[in-house]
Amino acid sequence: MVLTIGELGRATATKVETVRYYERIGLLPKPGRTTGNYRAYTQADLERLSFIRRSRDLGFPLDQVRALLELADRRDQPCATVDALARTHLAEVERKIADLLALRRELSGLLEQCSRGTIADCRILGALGPSDDR
Secondary structure, three states: OOEOHHHHHHHHOOOHHHHHHHHHOOOOOOOEEOOOOOEEEOHHHHHHHHHHHHHHHOOOOHHHHHHHHHHHOOOOOOOHHHHHHHHHHHHHHHHHHHHHHHHHHHHHHHHHHOOOOOHHHOHHHHHHOOOOOO
8 A cells, every 4th residue: 555645644534745745853754755756655654643632632842752663663561661751741730620620710700700890900900911001
């Protein structure tokens, strides 16, 4: 099976520019070329790009995606390193959720204090900074 860059992109819901970017940074190998000098992707390229896309969908940053790909290429190794990367990422996700929940509480509290009066009396703007001219 040989795929063009457009077909590869459609099969993985990845923009062509993103496929080229992943090639430039070494996440995807440089593809072979057709006689017309078009990129020619294989089933292995499709599987690798699908792996990258799924990793990115789960929020893994590119450096961790690279590490996961390197580990996936060494299938005989123990998976402790993969587990550690996933646990580190999960902790980061949980930290972000906690930050967002705190932000939600703060914004909700500000909105509850809103008297719907004039800007001069606005509690939300007052909480955001100095109110000298308000």
